[in-house]
Amino acid sequence: MSQSTPSRKIHFISIGGSIMHNLAIELKRKGFVITGSDDEIYEPSRTRLASHNLLPAEIGWYPEKITADLEAVVLGMHARQDNPELLKAQELGLKVYSYPEFIFEQSKDKQRIVVAGSHGKTSITSMILHVLRYNQRKCNYLVGAQLEGFDNMVRLDEDSPMIVVEGDEYLTSPLDPTPKFLHYHPHIALISGIAWDHFNVFPTWEAYVKQFELLADSLPKAGVIIFDETDDMLDVIGQKERPDVTKIPYEAHPYKVVNGQTFLKTKTQGDVPLLVFGEHNMKNISGARIVCERLGITDEEFYRAIQAFKGASNRLELLGKNDQTIIYKDFAHAPSKVEATTRAVKEQFPKRKLVACAELHTFSSLNKTFMSQYRDKFEAADVAVVFYNPQTIEHKRLEPITEQDIRTAFRRNDLHIFTDSESLQEFLRSQSWQNANLLMMSSGTFGGLDLKTLAAEIVG
Known part of the structure; x- marks a missing residue:
């Protein structure tokens, strides 16, 4: 499914979702014919879909939109199992993907980097993408916040050698109760920290932690796990012996605060001024630096780029x-x-x-x-x-x-x-x-x- 021609049609059930609408916009850019439905679409999805002529004419579910000539249907988490469009797609035997499954299909031949964790994953993913772009390295991506200099939150170019994905532990779709991040099959996984969340889905701390352990255990031979060693539970998961998997722990990058300005303390580049602050961001920077190093970015390139990072949307x-x-x-x-x-x-x-x-x-x-x-x-x-x-x-x-x-x-x-x-x-x-x-x-x-x-x- 990597090559697209204008005749190829994909339908989105729940097109208004934050990643779903970005994926729809990206696939239209690539030449797919996109349709979609939803029973509620809020801002900014509504305006962004409208600007790309992808906003459904009417709110609601319309099974007649599901036709045999659809190449695939992408199913969002917001829909239900008895969604009339989903039932029609199943009746016609169409291929139904969750968006994580679809992203994997589009990146099977690329190096896959997944950033996971209860907190910090959006910021770390954003830092990595900022540094790669600053240093003119081509990559695909999926990130959960709008970034300065990026017009869309999803990019799926054929010629990019890698994809950087913000990996969410929440359920994949109405048909699939496993965490989204298990579908990306990363070569490099970063886990930024574990703090119990999504109580409605993971009613116990143990059930929640287990999802991150499954992600770490899924790494292939020659895979890499990068993790915050100051998080006690994560340190246990990260240090677990896994044959042929490289373990790289990190902690907060050394820093100092002078008159309301934060500086990274580095051995080779001196004091590096930042636009972001807080110990949690110093941890995020440490994790992002290690990922970038694995992707061929030198320390000099990293520190020069990170000075200009303003933070992801809605983060401080x-x-x-x-x-x-x-x-x-x-x-x-x-x-x-x-x-x-x-x-x-x-x-x-x-x-x-x-x-x-x-x-x-x-x-x-x-x-x-x-x-x-x-x-x-x-x-x-x-x-x-x-x-x-x-x-x-x-x-x-x-x-x-x-x-x-x-x-x-x-x-x-x-x-x-x-x-x-x-x-x-x-x-x-x-x-x-x-x-x-x-x-x-x-x-x-x-x-x-x-x-x-x-x-x-x-x-x-």
Whole structure:
């Protein structure tokens, strides 16, 4: 399926997904005829699909779109097993791929590098791609965030010798309950850290950890596993004996912070200034450097390139600043990410008050049993704020939670808790922003709060 001609047709069931719509756009660029359906399409997928004339004319599922002349159907995780288009495809005996299976089909003859982990995988993948592009090395890729200088999150050129994939541990498709990353069959696997997530799919810590062990065990002879040795559980998985597999542990790259600026301390290139910061990013840089080294990038080439890396979209993204205040937003939505991001901002600006706000938005974070994983994760914040929308709990059909549940879980009595965006906004406006920073963390929208407008008000 590597050569394409304009007559080749592929249909996407759930075309609105973040990777699905990017894959659809890339295949159209390659000359495939693309159709798709979905029962809900949000931004930015909607606008991006529309700009490539791929937005379905009507929302919903239409079995008549599934015809015998389709070369393949790509099935997204958002669809259900009884999806009428899927049933029609099965009835016609069409080839149905999940997107990880399809990506593998397109990269069978390439060197495959997969970056996995509960946290850091998007940033590490982004760093690797930035360094490769900076040094004009050709590669295919799949990454879960928009990167500066990259017009799409998926690239599948025939002549690229390798593909770098952000490997997600979440389920593959309605027909396949195995993690996505097991379908890429990597030659090089990097695992950045393991912190329990996806409680709805992996109800125990052991079940969650097992998925990463399966990934490590799947490496072929002459394969390479690169892992964060400061993560106790990951160190056990990484150090396990595997015949003919190279083990490369890493830890945070040596660094220093001077007047709100982070520098890498290197033996050959001196102090290297960075645009990103935080110990978690120093670990990410270490992992990315090792991968790049395996791909033929010298230290000099790596350090020159990494200075210009601005970070992936929604990762410690600057919303506004003045002489007294800096405001960031971050995608942090799991306990380990909340802890790492909060610590990073406090370490970068130790003399400033830090107001940190996290939205409980995911299935896991709104689950009473899982919520205790947030214990002490807000220690670096001077003012700690939690926001959740009761409607989200209803929508996810979860047991209602109380303020006391949250206070107990976070183990912080001075926690400020809000359930509507207006009250949260008023609280933030009323704070003194003299020598103080604000950090907003969520995979949601804080109930529709306009963060850019709020940031503009605060910094003036």
